[in-house]
Amino acid sequence: MRTAVVTGASRGIGSEFVVRLLDAGWCVYAGYRSDMHRLELIQNKNLICHQLDVTNNDSINDFVKRIDGNVDLLINNAGVPDGRWRNLKEIDDEWMLEVLNINSVGPVRMVKALYDKMSHDSMTTVAMISSLMGSIDDCHSGRSYAYRASKTALNMLSVAMKKEAIEDNISFLILHPGWVKTRMGGEHAPVELTDSVQGMLDLINSHDIENSGRFVQYDGVDLPW
Ligand SMILES: NC(=O)c1ccc[n+]([C@@H]2O[C@H](COP(=O)([O-])OP(=O)(O)OC[C@H]3O[C@@H](n4cnc5c(N)ncnc54)[C@H](OP(=O)(O)O)[C@@H]3O)[C@@H](O)[C@H]2O)c1
Numbered sequence: 001m002r003t004a005v006v007t008g009a010s011r012g013i014g015s016e017f018v019v020r021l022l023d024a025g026w027c028v029y030a031g032y033r034s035d036m037h038r039l040e041l042i043q044n045k046n047l048i049c050h051q052l053d054v055t056n057n058d059s060i061n062d063f064v065k066r067i068d069g070n071v072d073l074l075i076n077n078a079g080v081p082d083g084r085w086r087n088l089k090e091i092d093d094e095w096m097l098e099v100l101n102i103n104s105v106g107p108v109r110m111v112k113a114l115y116d117k118m119s120h121d122s123m124t125t126v127a128m129i130s131s132l133m134g135s136i137d138d139c140h141s142g143r144s145y146a147y148r149a150s151k152t153a154l155n156m157l158s159v160a161m162k163k164e165a166i167e168d169n170i171s172f173l174i175l176h177p178g179w180v181k182t183r184m185g186g187e188h189a190p191v192e193l194t195d196s197v198q199g200m201l202d203l204i205n206s207h208d209i210e211n212s213g214r215f216v217q218y219d220g221v222d223l224p225w
Contacts, residue, residue: 001046003027003071007054007110008078010037012182013129016197017075022047024201029067033078054078054106055098060113070124071117073204076107077129081184082146096146103150108157111165119168125207126165127200128158132176132217137224155215155225162213171212175200178218191218 004021008014009030015038018030022044030039031052039049050066053059054076082099085091107128111118118124132138134151155174162172177200178191185191199218207214215223 001025001027002073003029003067003069004073004075005029005031005067005071005110005114006075006077007031007052007106008033009049010035010039012184013177013180013193013197014075014077015039016193017077017201018042018047020197020201021073026073029063029071031063031078052078054109055101057109057113060109064113064117067114067117069117070120071114072122073125073127074110074114074118075127075129076110077127078106079103079129079150079184082144082150085143085145088145091145096149099146100150100153103147104153104157107154108161111161115165115168115170118170119165122169123209124170125204126158126161126170126172127204128154128172128174129200130154130158130174130176130215132223135215135224159213166209166212169209171207171209173204173207173211174213174215175203176215176217176223 004026006014006017009018010032018028021028027046030049033053050063052063080102131151133148134155158172158174177196179189180191180196181189196218
């Protein structure tokens with residue numbers, strides 16, 4: 001049985017990944033930061049839920065200690081929006097650093113902590129849930145300073161890590177889920193949660209190591225950096 005780890009799994013995109021991976025026969029280690037939310041409703045013997053805050057190395061190490069055997073898929077999904085500041089004079093620098101801490105550094109902490117479990121004979125995929133908002137080419141409207149920068153940094157960190165990790169059979173896939181109906185995306189978002197996550201899972205399932213570092217939207221459209 002293949003093993004997956006999902007961060008930020010309590011609700012939204014993370015929880016939908018958990019449900020679909022379990023349906024497909026995976027063993028899933030699901031990390032929740034504060035409240036289990038949707039995870040509480042899932043009855044499946046292949047689901048192991050544990051507290052996980054991606055800003056805290058003690059929490060990460062405690063989570064990783066519970067994982068039995070190898071990991072075949074890491075979905076770095078945990079993320080937060082920024083303050084929707086109306087102009088740059090309103091930027092809250094403390095919250096900006098926290099957004100970078102969660103969205104950019106958090107996924108690196110997870111890769112570091114799981115590295116030895118991910119390096120084995122068959123390929124492991126690290127799916128980074130990024131955003132088109134991190135694309136410099138696509139930054140037409142500006143604003144969303146911390147969120148945009150956090151996803152741009154995540155993209156660069158992923159491409160930089162792939163160079164080293166390719167030797168250890170670990171491949172990176174950088175995904176934009178679309179603008180999705182979740183607490184973060186809001187009710188007016190045009191993409192349904194189920195369509196986004198199914199699209200991203202199809203991309204994960206067909207991913208190979210030659211394409212490590214690809215930046216792609218949930219429907220298979222490659223994105224500009
Ligand atoms: N929705 C969209 O339109 C959209 C578009 C592009 C990219 N994304 C990306 O997709 C990912 C998931 O977003 P979503 O829409 O599903 O958001 P969401 O519904 O707000 O869920 C975010 C999840 O991240 C968790 N989280 C936040 N900080 C954390 C931390 N420090 N450690 C561990 N978990 C943490 C939250 O836990 P709590 O319940 O404890 O808060 C929650 O489970 C994010 O990376 C987001 O940037 C979303």
